[in-house]
Amino acid sequence: MSYGVGGLGGTVVLGFFEIPHTSTELMAIGGSAQRQNAFNWGVEAARAANARLDDFDQKVVVLNGGGNDHGKAAGGVTFVYADTTPLEPTFMFHELGHEFGLDHSFSDEPAPCALGDGRPGAYCDFTDIMSAMNVSSFQDAMNRKSGPSLNAVSRKWLGWLHRSRIRSFPPVGPPETLALAAVNRPDVDGYLMVQFAGTSREDPAASSTYTAEFRERSGWDRGLGSRVIVHEIRSDGLVRMLRSNPVGILSAGGEFVSPSPSTVVRVESLDTMGHVARLRVWHLPPTGSRDVRIVTVLFDPEGPEPQGEYVLIENDRTGSADLDRWTLQDAAQHTYRFAALTLAPGATVKVWTGTGTDDAENLHWGRHQAVWNNTGDIAILRDAGGTEVSRFAYTA
């Protein structure tokens, strides 16, 4: 399953063989034990006809006639279908996924979404074929259920997602804006998956890995909406789509915030023409507070002091912050006053002590002397009304 479709390229039909079993026997097939029998009958018939079965790692037996049953058996996959029943691609590729070693996919919900697997949340990831048939499928040209494709975690597990296309965020570090290409479009520049470690949403004592991927409404995903989807891989190894608070199904402007220590994944835009989602990823302070804050003061830079000194300010709010007429002050009440500046969520700006040309990420106080004492100082950020918003104290 690549470039957006399930394909059977490389698959060889070894032949059509008679099996020495009656239609009554076929009608009775249902459930895993009998499914294994059906698979074995097909293999035995093929071997009796000297078919080259052993040349293939994966085997599929299709029996025409009988009731409708299908599934994974030891050694391969079997479909036992009446002549009038179409072999639906969604069913077929779900079972082939099992043959390639994939488990069902899950959500964080407490109950399964379909019969056949009683584990909590089983079959509940509607963006992933390993939750078939409880998935967002589409009708293909032969009016059969088709899609969706695989989530990024399964692709990685199968070796289909090169590590150079995965961006792993450490638990601390600077914010980053990045392009996330649709997972069905590996031909498009950008990462295909983002991942970061964090506290489990279920158990504060446990650690999870969170992932984000862009699923585009095209190809085998044309039954889906175009969204960024967040999954949580808990210590039990299962991959859960996050369908309860907070929900990991994100449109443009949507955010996912992991539990403290928090990482924020914000979808800045979805470009379905370019097949790219633009994400802003950053970390909240340990308190989880969502305000504008002073992240750090570089008070003792290498080189000349006033030119190298800066204060780094970040907007951790869910919305934009207008810094017009805000002030930044040291303990000696030297004051820098902001001109019109809008900080988007997750955006940062440096206030340099020295001179230079201002841009969206760099402002200049224009001083010829240092302001931030190397022996210790306090930086205070106040809004236009004079109310303190953030304070950063340090000692040498």
Ligand SMILES: [Zn+2]
């Ligand atoms: Zn299954």
